[in-house]
Amino acid sequence: MNQSTVKSPLPVAGLVYALAAVAIWTGFILVSKAGALASLALPDMMIVRFGTAFILFFPFIWQHRKTILQWRMFVLGSIGGLAYALSVFNGFQHAPATHAALLLPGLMPIMIAVFAYFLAGERHTVASWVGILVSSLGILALLTETMLSDASYWLGDISFVIACVFWGIFTVLLRRWKFAPWQATLGIIAVTTLLFAPVYILFLPQHLTDASWKMIGLQAFYQGVMATTVQMVFYGRAVHILGATKMGGLMALVPVFASVLAVPLFGEHWTLGLMIALILILTGTLIGNIPFAKWRQGLKCRTAMKN
Numbered sequence: 001m002n003q004s005t006v007k008s009p010l011p012v013a014g015l016v017y018a019l020a021a022v023a024i025w026t027g028f029i030l031v032s033k034a035g036a037l038a039s040l041a042l043p044d045m046m047i048v049r050f051g052t053a054f055i056l057f058f059p060f061i062w063q064h065r066k067t068i069l070q071w072r073m074f075v076l077g078s079i080g081g082l083a084y085a086l087s088v089f090n091g092f093q094h095a096p097a098t099h100a101a102l103l104l105p106g107l108m109p110i111m112i113a114v115f116a117y118f119l120a121g122e123r124h125t126v127a128s129w130v131g132i133l134v135s136s137l138g139i140l141a142l143l144t145e146t147m148l149s150d151a152s153y154w155l156g157d158i159s160f161v162i163a164c165v166f167w168g169i170f171t172v173l174l175r176r177w178k179f180a181p182w183q184a185t186l187g188i189i190a191v192t193t194l195l196f197a198p199v200y201i202l203f204l205p206q207h208l209t210d211a212s213w214k215m216i217g218l219q220a221f222y223q224g225v226m227a228t229t230v231q232m233v234f235y236g237r238a239v240h241i242l243g244a245t246k247m248g249g250l251m252a253l254v255p256v257f258a259s260v261l262a263v264p265l266f267g268e269h270w271t272l273g274l275m276i277a278l279i280l281i282l283t284g285t286l287i288g289n290i291p292f293a294k295w296r297q298g299l300k301c302r303t304a305m306k307n
Contacts, residue, residue: 014241017234018250024231025105026257031222032089033097033266039210040219045089046192047200048208048216050081052224054193060182061190068187072177076184077191080170085192087163095156096268099142101258103160105251106139106281109288111168112247119172122243131288138280145273171247174239181236185229255281 035045054061061068091100110132116122124132143161146153174184200206208216238247255278262268 011241014238015250017238018242018247021231021234021238021247022251022253022257024226024234025251025254026101026261027222028227028231029097029100029104029254029258030261030265031218031227032092033100033262035211035215035219035223036089036092037266038212038215039207040215041205041207042086042089042093043200043204044206044208044211045092045219045223046085046196048219049085049223049228050189050193051197052220053189053228054197056224057186057189057229061186064183064186067179067183068190072173073179073184073187074191076170076173076177076179077188078195079166080174081188081192082195084163084166084170087159087166091156091159091163093156095153095160097262097266098259098268098270098274099146099153099157100160101255101262102142102274102277102281103139103157104164105254105258106135106277107161107164108167108171108251109285110136110139111164112171115168115172116175119169120176128288131284131286133284134287135281135284138277138284141280142273142277145271171239174236175243181233181240184236185232188232189228250285253282253285 113124113132143157146157259278263270
């Protein structure tokens with residue numbers, strides 16, 4: 001067997017898309033927390049995020065309307081757009097950015113792996129399951145600290161957990177139904193806006209005027225363009241190239257960047273639970289993504305060539 005036939009577990013293009021998605025996700029956590037601190041309520045964050053994207057990309061939504069007007073796309077938009085965003089923004093209202101930085105990307109590979117196993121029939125290596133177990137211990141450590149402390153973060157933390165469940169289902173369905181990333185992104189924007197905007201306009205209190213125009217502009221650009229559109233395209237491309245489980249594992253790198261930046265930006269504090277969670281999540285990510293089997297295969301090939 002030729003050594004060159006041993007393929008890399010992370011194709012270069014997929015890795016580039018994945019790292020770009022990780023960078024935008026990090027910014028999403030920080031910008032969302034800034035919006036929550038600037039008196040933007042959950043409904044306001046939702047309408048700024050999806051309303052901006054809907055207005056900007058309406059010509060493309062109309063162009064792909066036949067693809068978007070399918071029941072599968074409605075399911076994807078309802079889960080990966082409306083349900084996920086409601087849970088996430090509710091979390092930012094009640095929990096620190098450091099908790100979001102650990103729980104969101106830390107739980108995602110766990111949820112994605114579980115749903116990929118049951119919904120898509122993906123089989124995982126022993127190393128992947130060990131990595132998931134180690135990361136789960138980190139999540140459990142943070143949640144335990146939250147429950148035992150006097151801080152009222154539990155509602156935000158539970159919201160982040162629920163958001164990860166929705167995102168895990170969405171990621172697996174996206175890969176299974178094989179929608180193009182761009183079309184899936186447009187579908188999420190269209191479905192979420194059409195479902196949420198009438199409720200926001202007719203029934204919900206509106207506090208956009210309580211925040212500065214600079215903050216609203218920042219939220220509109222980052223939430224409506226970068227997080228909703230650019231990040232979704234990169235994420236979708238990475239899922240198609242690397243697979244749902246591998247992409248979920250790489251997303252667990254977000255805590256390193258987001259948690260470190262959140263401390264000086266928002267005056268948040270490191271706790272023992274946060275440190276334990278960060279260490280265990282990163283350790284689990286490394287274990288789950290180390291290609292033990294392919295390394296052994298490559299080693300056997302090199303040994304055979306020498307002999």
